[in-house]
Amino acid sequence: AQSVTQLDSHVSVSEGTPVLLRCNYSSSYSPSLFWYVQHPNKGLQLLLKYTSAATLVKGINGFEAEFKKSETSFHLTKPSAHMSDAAEYFCVVTSYSSASKIIFGSGTRLSIRP
Amino acid sequence: GAGVSQTPSNKVTEKGKYVELRCDPISGHTALYWYRQSLGQGPEFLIYFQGTGAADDSGLPNDRFFAVRPEGSVSTLKIQRTERGDSAVYLCASSLKRGGLGEQFFGPGTRLTVL
Numbered sequence: 001a002q003s004v005t006q007l008d009s010h011v012s013v014s015e016g017t018p019v020l021l022r023c024n025y026s027s028s029y030s031p032s033l034f035w036y037v038q039h040p041n042k043g044l045q046l047l048l049k050y051t052s053a054a055t056l057v058k059g060i061n062g063f064e065a066e067f068k069k070s071e072t073s074f075h076l077t078k079p080s081a082h083m084s085d086a087a088e089y090f091c092v093v094t095s096y097s098s099a100s101k102i103i104f105g106s107g108t109r110l111s112i113r114p
Numbered sequence: 115g116a117g118v119s120q121t122p123s124n125k126v127t128e129k130g131k132y133v134e135l136r137c138d139p140i141s142g143h144t145a146l147y148w149y150r151q152s153l154g155q156g157p158e159f160l161i162y163f164q165g166t167g168a169a170d171d172s173g174l175p176n177d178r179f180f181a182v183r184p185e186g187s188v189s190t191l192k193i194q195r196t197e198r199g200d201s202a203v204y205l206c207a208s209s210l211k212r213g214g215l216g217e218q219f220f221g222p223g224t225r226l227t228v229l
Contacts (some may be wrong), residue, residue: 044220090156104156
């Protein structure tokens with residue numbers, strides 16, 4: 001069975017400060033993990049993905065995430081927030097053995113204060 | 115090139131009616147997915163096509179929901195006897211790779227409102 005938990009429904013940071021969006025997963029098999037971003041009135045866009053290569057994954061727009069098997073976590077970070085980062089972020093888990101079972105987290109809304 | 119498109123963008127219907135939602139994937143993408151996203155929630159997997167066949171329809175909530183992809187390109191999600199609880203945004207995504215391991219490209223969604 002697979003599941004994903006996004007620990008914060010809403011995160012608010014000041015522009016120029018670090019961003020941390022937390023994600024924990026559960027998977028019976030070696031997981032593949034993704035972060036997607038959804039801007040208002042726009043489609044979901046892939047930020048980055050982990051598929052059993054390097055545990056530190058770099059994505060678009062300065063975001064990165066680290067796969068920590070011991071902690072079953074895949075937290076998303078960015079050193080310095082920009083106003084354009086305000087959006088909804090989704091952590092996603094799937095696995096090679098059940099690749100159509102794609103589980104989205106409930107989302108974290110990121111707000112950026114000027 | 116063109117991304118994934120979905121029509122209509124908004125659909126308002128009455129309880130008990132039949133609706134069809136259309137998805138045009140990116141040309142050449144063999145994998146196609148349908149999701150449902152309720153307010154304040156993440157997308158929920160409904161069905162996955164590889165080519166013309168439904169490889170996994172385990173996410174369809176009941177037999178009122180059905181989807182087809184007869185020529186391996188355009189897909190239609192069909193909902194019979196709509197209920198108020200069916201109100202949600204229905205998302206379509208396509209991918210080059212089999213299964214869910216590849217990047218999925220999402221359409222803008224169809225917002226369905228059942229009165």
